[in-house]
Amino acid sequence: MTAPAIWWLRNDFRLTDNSALHAAAATGAPVLAVFVLPGGEADDQAGGAASRWWLHHSLAALSDRLAKWSVPLLLRRGPAADVLADIARDTGTATVFAARRYEPWARRQQRAVRARLAEEAPLQLYGGRLMFEPAALRNRSDQPFQVFTPFWKACLAAGDPGPVRESLPDLRGFSGRPGSERLEDWLLLPRQPDWAGGLREHWQPGETGALERWQEFLAEGLDGYHLNRDRPDLAGTSRLSPHLHFGEIGIRWLWAAVCAAERDGLCSAAAADCFRRELGWREFSAHLLYHWPELTTQPLRREFMEFPWREDADALAAWQRGATGYPLVDAGMRELWHTGWMHNRVRMVAASFLVKHLLLHWQHGEAWFRDTLVDADLANNVAGWQWVAGSGADAAPFFRIFNPVLQGQKFDPDGHYVRRWVPELARLPDRWLQEPWSAPAEVLAAAGVLLGRDYPAPLVEHPAARERALAAFETLRR
């Protein structure tokens, strides 16, 4: 039997624009795909329950696709170095091909794999998860960027992110069948209760679903992106984040597709620039975590070590279940719980509320998002939360405190978003929808709302919470 080339899957669950897979196929050898379930350190920082739901379906979709070429997808657990070394030995594999990853745990993992495989079946790593190699981008002082705008200028100046392989790889199947675990046995899906109904309604994990999502965005969203992206009541964003996290769509492919759309007149330059810039934030976050691996647990601005965070389990629980009494925040938290996703603008407002209005540590929020988001991504999540908290790179100044009422009036002007996710307020007129506690009693009664019974009274009063947050921040300056 011909020895296979191993394609070690590392959240690059796609066949197109996949350098590692193409390289494996180009050897001419049969291809054997291997996925190793994260355990230990990796599992601690991997996504949580929503992410596992996605992983299950994405692996199933990929396995189905690969079956057309008789390429087996092996599922294994254990330290990746041990698993890959075993399979390489058993099959006589010459080379292991994989996508490079940049999280601290993933870099340790690939070093361990490389060391273990050594000369017998060397590990070949390929780019493509990011547009640029973090080690290659530095400012004039030869330091990694800490501010987004100069970072992004440097990216744009560096030119096209790289080659895109449009065609499918020429795959040869592998007839050997080293033992694989069964996906079902990994228990990645929720049971008792099955809370994944909302996820199933909203998402189609896998490369096909990713491509369809892109096509829909290209047809309906991209051209107005710069105008609508902050409006949670409109479907103005791409919703590609989970597909990007699992590598079901390649970032370089996506970049090229946006540029092509712009060239073909399918979207304005302003829209394309705006969307590419958001891809830039994803890139920026990954680069930050690469250069500052302690970002996951330590504030980048060290003075925040002394920040007087509160501990308040009841407030945290109210935030988590969307019962803060602030309609926009609650709508966002409920959208997250139901669909595994939250609109970016609302993420900022909800995160700001936890950190500033409630003075709870950003790590509580980060952990919750990591558990509930289908797009949970270590770098994006951690960098985003530190940005909101004011302790991160190029962070929002701490004194920028969102007013959830004003944000709601500005970005959900007709109240469609709040009414969808907080239906108990649906009959309130627009004037009071974002601040039901201010509504006259007869208006509340007419809308069938009794605060404290049908919808919570506000957990904190905005002006007082704002003053409290500013006072807490002031303690850092001394």
Place this chain on the structure above:
DNA sequence: TGAAATGTTGGGGCG
């Protein structure tokens, strides 16, 4: 990728 407080301006009402 804010909001609130404070400052400035200009038009209209009115003595």
Place this chain on the structure above:
DNA sequence: ACGCCCCAACATTTC
């Protein structure tokens, strides 16, 4: 006619 006051609208600064 004129100046004064009021205050909305806008600008600036402060947090």
